[in-house]
Amino acid sequence: MEPIKITDSVYWVGAIDYDIRDFHGYLTPKGSTYNAYLIVNDKKITLIDTVKHGFEEELLSRVSKIVDPKKIDQVVSNHAEMDHSGGLPGILRHIGLEKPVYASSMGVKNLGGQFQGAGLNLKAVESKLDVGEDLVFIETRMIHWPDSMFSFLPAQGLLFSQDGFGMHLACPERFDDQVDEKTWGPLALNYFANILTPYTVQIAKVLEKVVAEGLAAQFKILCPDHGFIWRQNPGRILELYSQWVQQKPSQKAVIVFDTMWHSTEFMARVLTDYMAGQGIETRYHSLKNTHRSEVATDCYEAAAIIIGTPTINNQLFPSVSDFITYIKSLKFKNKIGGAFGSYGWSGEGAKLVQSELKTMGYQVPADEVRYQWVPQEKDLDPLKALGKTIADEIKKL
Ligand code: FEO
Numbered sequence: 559m560e561p562i563k564i565t566d567s568v569y570w571v572g573a574i575d576y577d578i579r580d581f582h583g584y585l586t587p588k589g590s591t592y593n594a595y596l597i598v599n600d601k602k603i604t605l606i607d608t609v610k611h612g613f614e615e616e617l618l619s620r621v622s623k624i625v626d627p628k629k630i631d632q633v634v635s636n637h638a639e640m641d642h643s644g645g646l647p648g649i650l651r652h653i654g655l656e657k658p659v660y661a662s663s664m665g666v667k668n669l670g671g672q673f674q675g676a677g678l679n680l681k682a683v684e685s686k687l688d689v690g691e692d693l694v695f696i697e698t699r700m701i702h703w704p705d706s707m708f709s710f711l712p713a714q715g716l717l718f719s720q721d722g723f724g725m726h727l728a729c730p731e732r733f734d735d736q737v738d739e740k741t742w743g744p745l746a747l748n749y750f751a752n753i754l755t756p757y758t759v760q761i762a763k764v765l766e767k768v769v770a771e772g773l774a775a776q777f778k779i780l781c782p783d784h785g786f787i788w789r790q791n792p793g794r795i796l797e798l799y800s801q802w803v804q805q806k807p808s809q810k811a812v813i814v815f816d817t818m819w820h821s822t823e824f825m826a827r828v829l830t831d832y833m834a835g836q837g838i839e840t841r842y843h844s845l846k847n848t849h850r851s852e853v854a855t856d857c858y859e860a861a862a863i864i865i866g867t868p869t870i871n872n873q874l875f876p877s878v879s880d881f882i883t884y885i886k887s888l889k890f891k892n893k894i895g896g897a898f899g900s901y902g903w904s905g906e907g908a909k910l911v912q913s914e915l916k917t918m919g920y921q922v923p924a925d926e927v928r929y930q931w932v933p934q935e936k937d938l939d940p941l942k943a944l945g946k947t948i949a950d951e952i953k954k955l
Pocket residue numbers: 637639640641642702721783784
């Protein structure tokens with residue numbers, strides 16, 4: 559396993575996970591990488607972040623092509639989540655448990671909690687650390703964990719941005735100039751929508767600080783913990799993040815549903831055709847065959863999310879309940895909501911969706927539309943009226 563040289567003194571020494579598909583409930587159809595970096599100079603050897611447990615040997619193998627891993631003097635953990643810290647105990651056992659592991663004060667707490675009894679020599683960082691040059695720490699609390707921080711080599715204009723500016727893609731290419739935006743753009747958006755959306759307020763503040771302090775112009779190379787290293791055009795991903803944090807909806811509707819005996823499915827199809835006929839870009843997603851995180855990416859961009867469910871034993875259909883729980887955690891802003899569904903006798907499902915939409919703070923301009931038993935298209939004027947109301951709201955944007 560070979561390291562990849564980034565500058566004269568900084569190397570990528572991470573791991574590529576071609577096989578992962580379920581990343582704590584988020585679909586990663588193209589796998590992922592766990593990026594780690596080695597700073598090497600005459601004075602210090604510093605490892606920046608590690609890898610998921612199980613990939614320790616891959617990291618050590620890459621490091622060993624540069625230096626004996628036992629010569630690593632210190633480790634910096636920018637983010638305590640297990641995909642970057644799971645390998646810490648094994649790597650420290652190999653290089654020496656006495657070696658210091660620097661993290662934010664919350665990182666020390668979180669790593670200590672995660673690795674009780676591992677004997678890690680955890681130390682809280684101050685404003686900067688000597689890595690043979692200055693490594694400056696930038697507070698990024700809650701982007702996206704309480705412990706998260708960036709670290710920056712001002713002399714090289716190189717920022718280690720942990721989860722920020724990442725994407726999930728396993729491939730041998732490591733740099734933005736090796737893959738075009740048509741390939742990486744949708745993956746970066748999918749990552750932002752599913753991982754960073756709940757923290758857009760905090761991200762916007764960091765971006766404002768970066769601009770106000772003139773740091774953006776100093777960032778020549780961005781080194782995230784997943785995906786590509788941005789060396790050709792780091793400004794492009796910064797520009798995209800500045801747009802994405804605004805959560806500005808496009809004139810698009812997502813119709814997402816599940817069905818028991820095809821009646822709610824039929825309603826979804828009629829509604830999709832109707833809204834498309836109103837000139838709205840409309841996306842149709844059955845939860846039987848589309849993963850919640852793929853639907854969520856479409857939802858992130860859309861102005862309206864219209865959810866269909868049958869009623870089963872007085873409740874939502876389980877996959878619809880799962881989907882609502884998922885998007886509730888993403889805290890989407892500026893959304894219009896709608897609910898529909900067929901039922902046999904009690905019909906609580908669509909009402910429960912309507913209630914959830916209101917709880918999530920969506921604009922809900924019309925009552926839910928329910929149909930008892932099996933609808934024919936001629937029965938669905940109320941559903942088309944719901945579509946018309948929502949289409950009209952979207953057109954006001
Ligand atoms: Fe890539 Fe929040 O871990």
